[in-house]
Amino acid sequence: MRAVIFVLLCCSPWGASSTWAVIETYEFSSPDLERRYHALSQELRCPKCQNQNIADSNAPIARDLRVVLYEQLQAGASDDEILAFMVARYGEFVRYRPGMDRNTVLLWAAPGLLLVLGAMGLFAHFRQRSSQVHAALTDSEKSEIERLLQEPRA
């Protein structure tokens, strides 16, 4: 739903004649290459566009990068080699899946870290609360309360 607020398209950067689907008819030497082509073209960001992968963009540079991607795949390059090639020319910006580096450690670690911290907090909380459950329920305490309530006030 690339569009939640397409309402906002009002002053959209999608210029005239740029909103048709990109459909190209590459012939791949194997279905595996075709699969990798689709995966990589969706993982690479078009450097010029607002926020589109090169698979969906009609920008000329996106078209060029698709050609490069196709040629490199056919030439037998690995995914990592292709990504390195793109990053060398267009920077980390072109990767929708940021590589692990000093800056992105937090980004990648955050979900696990938050979950563990949260779970520890919850666990501590419940241990404390559940001790109250039993504390509040012991029969001796109940009878103690009864006794106190029935005691005539001084």
Place this chain on the structure above:
Amino acid sequence: MIPELGHVSLIIAFVLAIGLAAVPMWGALRRDIAAMNTAPSLAVGVTVFVGIAFALLAVSFLQDDFSVAVVAANSNSLLPPIFKFSAVWGNHEGSLLLWVLILSGWMTAVAYFSRGLPLVMVARVLSVMGMVAVGFLAFSLLTSNPFERLLPNTPLDGNDLNPLLQDPGLIIHPPLLYMGYVGLSVPFAFAIAALMGGRLDASWARWSRPWTNVAWGFLSLGIMLGSWWAYYELGWGGWWFWDPVENASFMPWLMGAALVHSLAVTEKRGVFRSWTVLLAIFAFSLSLLGTFLVRSGVLTSVHAFAADPERGLFILIFLALVVGGSLLLYALRAPSVASRVAYGAVSRESLLMVNNLVFIVSTVVVLLGTLFPLIMDAFSLGKYSVGPPYFNAVFVPLMALLMPFMAVGPLSRWREDSARRWLHELLVPGLGVMVVAALLGLLGKAAFNIWIAMAVLLSGWVALGVIKDGWRRLSSGMTSGLQWRRLSPSFLGMALAHLGFAGVVLGAVVVTQESEEHDLRMALGDSELLGAYRFELQSLGQQAGPNYLADQAVFEVSRNGEPIAILVPEKRRYFASGQIMTEAAIDASLWRDLYIALGEPIGDNAWAVRLQYKPMVRWLWLGSLMIGFGALVTVFDRRYRSQAVRNPVPQTGAKAVAS
């Protein structure tokens, strides 16, 4: 004249909103009954005048008054009337007016349905909503006046509505989404009012709960419609892109999901009060944050407005006042003494907190991913992009983690339960789904897919948990036979939403794993096999629409020689803007969609064509519909029917009442 009347009407609404923000609040402070009593009438007054302004803007669109700047920029005399009407909110200024209209609509609804509530509560709630209205009306009047004229150089015709927006889905999608976004202001206002009054109890939770459920239900429906629209209109066949603007609507939804569940605990058990208040503040804050992200241009999105720092600064200041003020109030007034109610680590309370944990971590992760490029940029650490691969990688495990607990939750008891009892209740469903998943792996024609097996396992687990719970309700009790009356709207809503969630997960995994796509050149008479389906290009032609000319290709789809459907994808050129649009043709069914989109013509009578087979893609939207309607259904529960002041706190959890 009409635009000027609209402008005046908007100014009157602004003045009334200031009154609403000030007078009842002052009355609540001084215990002045007359001042507090003005709240409902002022709320209605704001609604009436915003309504008039909105209607007059709509009239300007319908009458093709191109002297009005937004009409000239977003409409055209050839545009069909229904799209002239929806063009009112197909732009920044008009959509802001819709925002305020919906906000005032919610205020009126609160005024109407809360007559049984303590006056001071109603006065504060409406006053807080009035403050929000003041901010947005000021925003509209000062930076984004929808009635601005282009005089004396009035254009002869308008620029036309963006063709992407000329679609029935887009007529109802923004209003639904805004109903959700803005509706979250109601639990927010209740939370603020409760903090002010120092009365943060279970009755507060019971009052704000139906509003939260309704708002969240609308938000679910709005998001679902957007996803569906993107699927059929953009020609890519994708249904979720993790674009910042999508995330802006998804974060309030995630936080809302946590709030809906946390309110259940607070209402039933009177615990987690501070926590629930905080979630109510967060949920609406994320709505406002979304508005900021979308309209300020700090993030690049396919559909953000043109960057306007002035507007951005205005919303940011407003955001700081509303959110900062609320959180300060929270810090000062939220009860710091934990409630004395006790519960065990194995209880419904604990399960609902697991839900909260997962949804909040999800929200933070989506927020972090969305803002990460901005954070790096702000500290000059480089340019990064965070896109679908990241979000999928972190979001899928989080949802998978949630699901095992989802089946147990509805069956579990408040206060203290036992794992042994859970095992007893869920042994049969658990074994059942394992057998189904295993059979699927063994019998499936395609190769065993671990992801689909997992999805079947988890979704089946959730669904069977719900069904088991329903069965238990129906069959338990003194009398024999099925007790249909035991299925309260609360239970039915929950069941519907949980089943819907299971459906969405299953659909999402299957369509992601098993979709087939083929881009190829097809000439007249060519045919192509995709899976079991044969697509034959039978004819090519042209068709004129009201404001466009379309190239059409007629495909016959057949399976095993049996014709299934005739599909006619189009490529349209719109006259006014010269924009070209792909109109995909889709043969939809419960188990699979067949999807054809046209690319560009290649040579004589040949086109670049995209054929797609999308199994179970409908489950995404059917499931979302169930989530949305489920949330709406809960409002019909008997206990919300009269919002009179009663003592609603059941102190013992022995009765496992529907949440």
Place this chain on the structure above:
Amino acid sequence: MQAKKFIPLLAFVVLAGLLFRGLSIDPSELPAARLGQPFPEFSQPELSTGREVSVEALAVRPALVNVWATWCYSCRVEHPYLIALAQQGVPIYGLNYKDDSAKAREWLTQLGDPYQLNIADVEGSVGLDLGVYGAPETYVLDADGVIAHRHVGVLSEEVFQRDFSPWFSLGASLSEIHGEVGVE
């Protein structure tokens, strides 16, 4: 009152500060990935002469490398300013990017030629190695042949004075000499 209850407020203050900073950042501005690296190797015909040139041909340094094409409207806008710069003695190499060479030669004949030489990059391969994503773009090649700066979009006197002065110090303002040249 507990300190713990101020955590959400504090978190929000940090967030609001970030968003405020965000208002003054242009998210679409993209620094060149090749900054600090030598100009990439290439072997392409020169536009006018047709002889093969390589990176050694970019010998006069520091210099500008200007990416242009006849299909690029903004390139026409900045062209007069490039001519003014060349007259001031700033060496400019052209990268004729994904263009029709005949049209490009005609353009230079009609509008004047500010370039020392032009790399005819018909396929866009030099542009790709350089990380070009559109035209016009202008790079600074410093005395060591290292890419030191990139400007995306129309080069104007204002931009030049602001961003390019570390490498090229021009005495007087060009517009004082030539009248109003630059962006139209």
